[in-house]
Amino acid sequence: MNLSPVDNCYLPKIAILDRVVDEIAEVKTFYWRFTDPAEQAAFKKFRPGQFAQVSLFGIGEFPASLPPSPTEADTFFTVKQVGSCSAALHALKPGDKFAVRGPYGNGFPMEEYYGKNLVFVAGGIGLIPLRSCIIYALAHREKYKRIQIFLGAKTPRDLMYRDNLREWEKSAGVECHLTVDRAADGWTGNVGVVGSLFKKPGVQVAVEDTVAFVCGPPIMFRFVIKDLKALGFQDKNIVSTLERYMKCGVGKCGHCCIGVAYVCVDGPVFTYDQIQKLGEDI
Amino acid sequence: MKARILDSADVLKIVDLLRQQGHEVFAPFGGRGRDTCYDSVTDQNRGEIQIHLPNPYYPPKRFIFPHIERLMKVQRSDGDLQIEPTYREPKRAIFGIRSCDVAGIWHLDRFFLGREHRDIYYEKRRKNMFLVNVVCTDPARDIGEECFCVCADTGPAAREHFDLQLMDLGGGEFMAVAGTEAGEALFSAPFFRKGTEEHVAKRRAILGEVRKSFKPSTTSWFSAAIRHVSAGRIQEKTWEEIGKRCLECGGCTYVCPACTCFTVSDRQVGPDEVERVRIWDACALGGFTRMAGGHNPRRAVHDRRNRRFFRKLSHYFIQRELSMACVGCGRCAAVCHGDIGMPSVVEMIRRETAEVDKHEPVAR
Ligand SMILES: Cc1cc2nc3c(=O)[nH]c(=O)nc-3n(C[C@H](O)[C@H](O)[C@H](O)COP(=O)(O)OP(=O)(O)OC[C@H]3O[C@@H](n4cnc5c(N)ncnc54)[C@H](O)[C@@H]3O)c2cc1C
Ligand code: SF4
Ligand code: FES
Numbered sequence: 001m002n003l004s005p006v007d008n009c010y011l012p013k014i015a016i017l018d019r020v021v022d023e024i025a026e027v028k029t030f031y032w033r034f035t036d037p038a039e040q041a042a043f044k045k046f047r048p049g050q051f052a053q054v055s056l057f058g059i060g061e062f063p064a065s066l067p068p069s070p071t072e073a074d075t076f077f078t079v080k081q082v083g084s085c086s087a088a089l090h091a092l093k094p095g096d097k098f099a100v101r102g103p104y105g106n107g108f109p110m111e112e113y114y115g116k117n118l119v120f121v122a123g124g125i126g127l128i129p130l131r132s133c134i135i136y137a138l139a140h141r142e143k144y145k146r147i148q149i150f151l152g153a154k155t156p157r158d159l160m161y162r163d164n165l166r167e168w169e170k171s172a173g174v175e176c177h178l179t180v181d182r183a184a185d186g187w188t189g190n191v192g193v194v195g196s197l198f199k200k201p202g203v204q205v206a207v208e209d210t211v212a213f214v215c216g217p218p219i220m221f222r223f224v225i226k227d228l229k230a231l232g233f234q235d236k237n238i239v240s241t242l243e244r245y246m247k248c249g250v251g252k253c254g255h256c257c258i259g260v261a262y263v264c265v266d267g268p269v270f271t272y273d274q275i276q277k278l279g280e281d282i
Numbered sequence: 283m284k285a286r287i288l289d290s291a292d293v294l295k296i297v298d299l300l301r302q303q304g305h306e307v308f309a310p311f312g313g314r315g316r317d318t319c320y321d322s323v324t325d326q327n328r329g330e331i332q333i334h335l336p337n338p339y340y341p342p343k344r345f346i347f348p349h350i351e352r353l354m355k356v357q358r359s360d361g362d363l364q365i366e367p368t369y370r371e372p373k374r375a376i377f378g379i380r381s382c383d384v385a386g387i388w389h390l391d392r393f394f395l396g397r398e399h400r401d402i403y404y405e406k407r408r409k410n411m412f413l414v415n416v417v418c419t420d421p422a423r424d425i426g427e428e429c430f431c432v433c434a435d436t437g438p439a440a441r442e443h444f445d446l447q448l449m450d451l452g453g454g455e456f457m458a459v460a461g462t463e464a465g466e467a468l469f470s471a472p473f474f475r476k477g478t479e480e481h482v483a484k485r486r487a488i489l490g491e492v493r494k495s496f497k498p499s500t501t502s503w504f505s506a507a508i509r510h511v512s513a514g515r516i517q518e519k520t521w522e523e524i525g526k527r528c529l530e531c532g533g534c535t536y537v538c539p540a541c542t543c544f545t546v547s548d549r550q551v552g553p554d555e556v557e558r559v560r561i562w563d564a565c566a567l568g569g570f571t572r573m574a575g576g577h578n579p580r581r582a583v584h585d586r587r588n589r590r591f592f593r594k595l596s597h598y599f600i601q602r603e604l605s606m607a608c609v610g611c612g613r614c615a616a617v618c619h620g621d622i623g624m625p626s627v628v629e630m631i632r633r634e635t636a637e638v639d640k641h642e643p644v645a646r
Contacts (some may be wrong), residue, residue: 250399254543
């Protein structure tokens with residue numbers, strides 16, 4: 001990456017919050033844009049799987065994935081309220097200003113996957129980074145073979161991006177399978193962990209010439225990896241994102257360093273093969 | 283590289299020259315006992331500058347990468363935000379910096395100015411920094427029990443990365459070597475004179491002698507330790523033993539001339555004003571990798587110790603920066619309450635391999 005000498009990689013740019021949409025309990029989607037249109041245009045060149053650093057001055061900064069695809073018009077974050085920064089973002093109202101810098105990280109190499117089948121497996125808010133890839137793949141539908149989505153949530157109430165889900169379920173170009181751990185609210189779909197979808201009658205998971213994207217909580221990740229390997233997936237064809245405590249996002253503060261990688265610049269996207277070679281617990 | 287000779291009595295005139303050029307000069311001063319420190323030179327304290335003294339524990343890297351540094355100021359008014367980066371590019375010089383610390387600054391250069399992103403705060407301070415290296419030649423005062431620059435290949439005489447290097451030749455004379463054009467420019471001062479073949483021979487002889495005055499240290503096994511760590515051949519129980527002795531004080535990282543980690547924090551400085559600062563951080567501390575939700579992937583102390591030594595010794599990282607994050611200053615060995623400074627860790631790795639070798643089956 002060539003940067004001009006005046007670039008300050010720690011300096012966030014001012015953003016304005018346009019609207020807020022409730023997703024699920026404690027999780028909201030924040031539509032925003034940079035106040036400077038040139039900044040916005042430059043930022044829009046991000047890749048699926050990259051992230052940004054979000055500043056709530058006086059509280060701090062935190063990393064958030066970019067759930068939109070660069071092929072979409074809007075820029076937004078989907079953030080779960082867990083601590084002080086995320087709470088401060090949740091407290092903002094449309095019209096309020098905060099600051100953003102990025103995009104950072106390697107992102108998913110979506111072009112390298114041209115001509116392959118794509119299998120997306122997400123648990124809970126693991127869908128946040130994968131949403132970008134799914135929308136991107138659908139916008140370049142002719143470049144890929146089969147596209148399959150397997151989504152798990154605790155209860156039907158914990159399914160996020162519902163408009164997208166409805167679209168994907170109806171779309172002819174993509175197979176979308178949902179499951180919940182516990183049924184409620186008249187749920188008639190599958191009940192069970194996300195891996196149970198792979199064995200559902202009528203489901204045929206693409207394995208040959210396929211890339212599997214897996215994002216979700218650590219426990220879900222471990223089980224899904226087992227299931228995928230049982231189906232015949234090779235480690236190098238499984239990709240995921242790692243989450244680390246991050247302070248700078250640009251490879252300097254050292255916080256995200258794991259084994260031989262700085263997650264913020266070498267990741268957050270890694271193949272399962274790479275993850276095992278990092279030489280540390282994830 | 284050009285060299286000149288000057289009288290011992292004129293050495294501090296270099297400080298005067300630098301101050302006349304507008305540099306704020308930091309130089310080493312003695313304290314009580316082993317206690318020494320770098321301080322800003324004034325007309326009052328100028329005469330107390332020490333050329334030969336134990337290297338101060340608090341490393342001079344802080345004049346380029348401050349312990350606490352403001353990154354930006356943010357003003358809030360009527361719902362609007364004004365973000366103003368706060369750059370500082372003071373014209374500074376470090377007089378008397380030891381060769382290990384010069385190598386430390388070189389490592390910081392590689393790390394902060396290299397790879398994907400340049401660190402503009404570091405760059406601005408570094409750009410205006412003039413380094414006067416002093417070669418450690420006095421075994422009694424300069425060279426400590428824990429020093430192992432000879433094993434880390436950073437000293438006792440730095441080969442590069444300084445502007446000017448001074449070496450005490452004894453007999454009331456110093457040799458000055460220019461490392462940059464700015465350093466060479468100083469030679470126009472009247473107190474420098476040309477040297478002779480004898481001076482060069484003297485320098486060589488002194489360096490040969492000084493190299494012998496280092497403790498026959500176990501860190502001569504340093505490069506082997508690098509190989510073992512890089513190959514992942516260190517047994518878990520060795521890391522555990524190291525971890526058990528770590529009190530998680532973070533002292534080793536605060537004295538290390540080559541550690542780079544920091545954390546970032548916002549603080550309210552006025553009713554509508556916030557400043558964002560960065561502060562040195564230590565991978566030894568429990569909160570370093572803790573994530574939101576309380577999950578801490580590097581929870582065990584020995585994992586964090588492992589991290590520090592892996593980061594410093596693994597070939598992967600040495601290659602990544604093309605410089606090494608340990609320069610052999612020995613400070614961590616001096617400050618560590620648990621005796622797991624770098625020399626001890628190298629020794630523990632050496633002992634472990636000796637033990638493993640003993641149990642190796644003999645090929646027939
Ligand atoms: C690449 C990347 C992408 C991400 N993308 C997203 C995303 O799209 N959406 C999203 O919601 N999240 C995302 N995250 C996670 C998100 O960054 C964290 O949830 C966020 O940093 C939380 O910040 P916070 O200030 O709200 O929490 P913090 O205030 O930092 O702390 C949260 C929790 O940490 C613990 N904690 C903090 N301080 C202490 C202390 N002193 N002692 C003990 N415990 C403490 C507490 O359990 C607290 O609840 C991502 C993370 C990464 C690395
Ligand atoms: S690890 Fe220890 S010996 Fe090596 S440079 Fe740092 S403080 Fe000095
Ligand atoms: S977040 Fe600072 S180095 Fe990766």
